[in-house]
Amino acid sequence: MKRNEFMQLKEHSRIGEKLSNSRLSWETFYLSSYLVLLNKMYGWEEPRVLIQEGSQKLIQIRLTEDMTFIELCNKITEGLKEDCPDKGCQYVDRDIQAIFLINKEQLQIDQLAEKFSNCLCMACSEDSLYVSYQFKKMNTENSLLSLTEQRLNEIGMQYLLSEDIKIKNISIIGKEEEAKISSFVKGNKEEIPDKTFHKMFEEQVIKAPNKVAVICGEDTITYNELNKKANQLAKYIDDKIEGKENLIGIYMERSIGFIISILGIIKSGNAYVPIDQDTLNPGHSGSFPKSRLSFMLNDTKMKLVITKKVYYHDIPSEDREILCLDDDVLIDYSTTNLEKAIPADQLIYGIYTSGSTGYPKLTMIEHKSVINLFYSIDKYAYSRLSEKENHIVAQNAPFGFDASVQQLVCLVKGYSLCILTEQIRNSAKGIIDCILGNKISVFDCTPSQLELLLNESILEKCGDILEVILVGGESIPDNMWTRLVQEKNIDIFNVYGPAECTVDSTYYLVNGSEHEIPTIGTAIDNCNIHILDDEQNIVPIGSVGEIYISGFGVSRGYYNRDELNKNSFFNHTGLGSAHLYKTGDKGYYLYDGNIRYIGRSDGQVKIRSHRIELAEISTNLCKHRNIKDALITVNESSGYKKLIAYLILKEQNEFDPQDISDFLSDYVPKYMIPNQYIVLTEWPLNQNMKIDKKRLPLPDEIHKEGANGIESKDELERGLAEIMVRILKIKMITDTDNFMTLGGDSLRVMTLLAEIFSKYNTEIDFEEFFKNPTLKFIKQKVVETKLSKERVLR
Template identity: 30%
Template sequence: MSTEQDRLRALAAEQGAALGALLAERGADYDIHPLSYAQRRLWVLTELHPRTAAYNVPYAFRVVGPLDVSALERALQGLTRRHESLRTVYFATDGEPWQAVLPELAPAFRIDDHPEVVGADERQSFAADRAAEEAVLPFDLYTGPLLRMRVIRFDPDDAVLLFTMHHIVCDGWSMQVFFGDLESGYRAELGTGPAVSDLPATRYVDFARWQRDWLTSEVSDELASYWTEQLAGAPSVIELPADRPRPALPQMRGGIKRFTWPAGLADRITDFAQREQTTPFAVLLAGFAVLLHRYTGQDDIVVGAPVANRTRMATEDVVGFFVNMLPMRCRIMPATTFRQLVRQVAETVLTAQVHQELPFEILVDRLRRNSDAAHHPLFQVVCALHDEQLEQLRLPGLSVQWIPSHSETAKFDLSLSFSRGPHSLRGWLEYDSALFDEESMAAALGHLQRLLEATTADPDSPVATVPLLSAEEERQLLYGCNDTALAVPDDRLAYELIEERADLQPDAIAVSCGATRLTYRQLDEAANRLAHHLSARGLGPERIVGILLDRSVDLAVCTLAIWKSGAAYLPLDPANPQDRLQFIVKDARVELVLTRTDLADRLPDGVTTLCLDTTPGLDAGPSGRPPRTTGPANLAYVIYTSGSTGRPKGVMIPHRGLRNLVNAISAVLAPTRGDRILQFASFAFDASVYDLTLCLTSGAELVFAPREQLQPGPDLVETLRRNAITMVLLPPTAAALMDPTDVPGVRTLVLGGEACPPELVGSWSAGRALFNAYGPTEASVITTMTRLFRTEHRISIGCPLPNYDVYVLDEWMQPTPVGVPGELYIGGIGLARGYLQRPGLTAERFVPDPFSGKPGARLYRTGDIVRYRADAQLEFVRRADGQVKIRGLRIELGEIQVVLSQLAGVRTSLVATRECGPADVRLVAYLVPEQGAASDPVTLRRALREVLPEYMIPAHFVVVDGIPQTPNGKVDYAALARIDLAVPEETATTPPDTDLERGIAEIWQEVLGVRRVGRHDNFFDLGGNSLLITKVRARLEQRLRTRLTTLTLFRHPTVHDLAANLSAVGPTDGAVTGGTAGADRSALRAEGRRALAERSRRRRTGTDGE
């Protein structure tokens, strides 16, 4: 007995006994051998997916003529005796896989007679169905056999042959050997040919042993060094534009799309390859790399390519799994021509083949690229070229025709295979159907064909500008999706529509804030009096008037008054830092600010103010409407948004964009005079323009509320209910913190300001109209919109509103194919003039429109990466730059970084976002301190709050030795995402002291995602914000038998202070402690629910004491 046979004794008892019985049944003599490296990887993958058919190798043939089935079966049995791989089974002991070569193992052979199937079409369909069934039947590596043959016989002269093998025993070259030997064996069985020759000179198991021994030599080190150098800095993942999110683990479901290209294209590819003294494969691989580059925007592409790996003649006639996968790296610069790329790829392919013997599995281990379960290591796309003569079956006296078959699985994201004949080129694209739709793959193949037609015709053009789209595709993307022209009925401005409402319904309530209410007549007359006062001061068209007021009906009065005077308004948020307010007022060259005496001192010296609460005579002026002095082209408002230079920038919107917004949104949402619309957004953001104009031009009531009543969660719910709000625009993060059943009166909810999570759609779309809106400030608030329904899985941002044009373009301003991301460009009458006092930035972001044909037409570059869906709706993908939106607020990460870098002790910084849970995206600052400097998060936050508004303060500060980079010098965001956001040890110096403190600290740890919380730690300094504090409050109310308000948590932001306050309020029946038993926790939660109900009752009856 061999040494390998001794290893059988080491098998686990159950497996060993079963294998022993199997071997005893099939013969006393057998060999046990180690697996080759390729087999080991396939073994592991099969163990992970034991019932998968992904590694089946199916073939189907239609055979016409007198087939001798018995002779064919004997020939097949002869093949199993000749080729050991076909009578091998596989097992493992202590996790180590082995292969046992059996002396006899008959292939699974089956004959099915179906004379009832008649007619050529019926038989063809029946054969295709049976081939598909057979292809997906899995193998059992442990029991074998790993070769099946099924004969479907319609009549003696018409049959279908179905062959299926497992990939662990064969490869593409093996099929050439297999079919050749089957033909020879069949001839011999018929007596028309010689007997099959002796066994191959080399056994596959000998190759596996040789490979293991050889890899201990210096040659393998040289190969590894080549590949390590070749792949240094190469990306591990290609970001393909998938139709669905990638699952955490591969599903291995696959589809296939077959194609045949014109003979003329096949000949041009061959001729071009000959002129460049390379192979057609190099040309095809270069074309595929260009397509991937254009689809992903990546300039460094790695594509897998199979090589036979039969560098020794002794292996050429062996059936076995020799094939090796080689990573082909293609670097594509913007100016690279196709000829240059083909030469680069040809060199890459040539040197890769010279170094092909290093097993892929060893390379993966050497490069440590095997830790991501969701992606195939090193590459996720494959390109292969086969000679169509290699895998053809020929049987004497018979006509044999290949039938396409597929296992409905996929081993890679994309696997592109070509089969080349003398003057033909056909192929198939196998794709992961968990990621891609068939329509997307068909389009991709069309783009590849057009790309190769163009590049082989003109190989010296840059690949970045080679056309991918057909004329019809381009027409549809540029013009079909932008058929939005809608005439504006007249030239009245938005404020004049509000005046019309005052005439139609003078006694209806227009605006309210708590007990303060103004009818449409009162609003109009108050605005008229103030407008006359402003005009008397010389204010008029193109002059800018600031508004610095808390939330109240005065905001509406002042806005309308400024418009009536002909001037434009600039909203200023009192909650912003004084430094920011002063910069905006100076930068905008504001001539007058409408404010109140308690806010005026926040403005810079020398600014003229008009204090509404102290200026005499404001209520005594004429109440008639002043004459109109402005037109659609005049400035309506200026809103400052976050700027990448460290300072905000002012966006100038003319009246025509505002009027178009009113017309477009009113047509979609159809508000009526019975609606009550909440003014939720900060007055300094453009969503407030939407709230005011949509509401007051439709005759509805605009409801203002104090800031503290708009905190997402219970406070906002109470505000919506108390004010009977029917329509509201909210950021998704605010909606995510509410239960839709708590606000049944909200019949229309518009989500906007940030990406909408799919889970919100299911909960909020029932029983109300749910919309998703998108638009930058530079395009008058909202540009695209869509209605969302419960069935939505991929959230769309909709189609363009009337009189807007939207284009999805690459960096060369060419339209990208459907499904392929590109930058969103917006055109139309809603565009801003540009940026106040920033002509250079205006020219950079507002560019000439090459598509409209209108003189002077412009496009705004949004910096948002989007893509078109097949239904012509747009889908948001990501930002192209450092700008993000959190809780609906636009933030330039660069602005925060500039400020951080100016702080003492900070050498460099980087600000990024981190998704910490559903609808919970936070800002994280990564800091590299100066030598010897301490970067205390508390001090940093205090310093930032002097300059930046609260929503721009990072939730977490992480000190790092350096900003991690990828090998090619880019920021390694994946490495940043792996850094723990836990609080540094020194910030949690004093542990909580009481059960109540420990319970509060535990809740903070859960909500903030930190490891330790000290009794004197500040909630906000640990990364808390107004949204997270509502989570804390909810959990405290669930566990405490007392009522809490958000204000209490704001006033007592440390564990110690909050616990002291709660203790002072009165004893509770149950303290929040981390060790409460399950039954006790349930009781506490029940009590918490009762407390919330009581709190809601008190608020409704006005008896809530706090």
């Protein structure tokens, strides 16, 4: 896309007079203004600008922090006088970032701008400026061209006030743009009731006591039954645990019991902390990092953990009470509501996320934040549901992820919650069958999971049942975005928000979007999204900054992390004393107020929607007896993210990758275990004596001894190998190679098992595969299935 426009500065005469007195040319002033514009818009400290007057030459001037505008003008003057080698048509797109032309005809400008299709092009004469935006890869859109004139006028006005103004102090944001940004920041201001989550749930109990509240497999429970069981638990807790806002753990599988526990805890005036195995180690039933579990229990000073008898011995007692929900302990407690005054600003839950110190951190959320989340979901998503007696919402996210909360809120609407068991979640076919079988209206997932479901034709198969899909947790890939934009039957929302701001902070209806690449939309109600620079000043529209969030959703902060709270949560006097959360996410405003997310500004990464602090992995690796130092990177050479651990050992001859993984699994979840370890004798350093990550060796595929399966003479083995190498995007695989070590993860296992079922009509259990993730095991299962069916036919 291209847009051209002529413009003239408002103070053209006054600027011309000042330039004349300073013996500066219009060309110098315009080019200096242009470099400042590029610096402010795109953060380029040394923009590469192609200059064309009589001939072409490349000019690069570093805009240092203390450089003044007049100093830049003087450097430009010298640069324009210098004789530079004329490369002519040898310049290509990658050589330059912008074009500046002096006294050229419009046709020549258009031709040059067309050739360098990723650039902003500016041409000048004494009378006017001509600007051409090229949009193929720019952080901009057509409408931004109207801002360029305002921005150049701002630079001109500040030059008139002082030619010695430092470039770092020049603002290109005028009053009109500032007002527009201010309107972008604020979500709609809406009143929400001063009520707690459980009180709103109890209102639904009164309205429809016999309505099914929760479904889990073959089990169901009505609103009345759920309320009674939660009341018994609440009274037990009130009897056993003194005080309020105690952090109480729930340690069990996805079940109706989990929902009973959540409601019982919050009815008692305390806050729940989910500690579910599914969250940390998908595919490894009953497995939990023991050191991490002990840390969580001690970190929160947990007085009570609610579990089931099968998990009792997993939990260190250490003077804390352990309640097994499947005992008959609660039978003597009353089923009536516990009449206890609980304000809306009381804690409702705490959720752990990865921490850069080597230990996870607990985010503390209040009732009012969850109620605000509910009203936004109700307004923007539930309002699009068809009018019928009941809607069923899928509980797809693990309870240990904050996304589970936006699924739980359907209970204060009076809808039914359908818990997808871990076995169902681990199969794309199982999820689709569950949606169809239970007539689920609302489904919530990550883009990674949605990709598997799209491959299984979820939109086509569920188009008559499913009405709304909420997608969040990570960025939607461009190709998926294009597909979702075209969807006609199911409303699809892209939602964004960190756990520290109660799940969702922005929303965007994807269907029919005019945006060709993903946007995370605008702020939900009672939420403000600020995009600020490193000095915490607002950035221009289209310019990248860090996302800060304020409003009803912002949490109290991290439990028992005073120093971290000071850095992450604070009041900003320049923004009306708003209480901000610093997300570490990067993004920019589009001209229409929607926000585009572009990644992280720190060492945190997201892999398959899991928030991972790389420092947490390296810190825990260094606890190993033979590891002196460790560095974790993310490698995407195979087309998806793999964790690579670079190690410096104390004893080089004692390297055992499996031993290291086993050791690390006691401290971190399985999804944080590196896919590969690379041993170095020393770190490659740059001139500043810091680790030069660009010089770290790239990972190779590591195979066990054996023949390449894709070259096997056995047709079955060759077919299975071809599926596996395609999913892992590798070159070869032997029959004993570990699928997980080669880059596999739970989502790729789902893809693999789905393809095996489709091609060979063989269903392999997810957990069983994790115990032996090899080509040899799959071949054995396919052969066994074939023989079993042949026996039945006889």
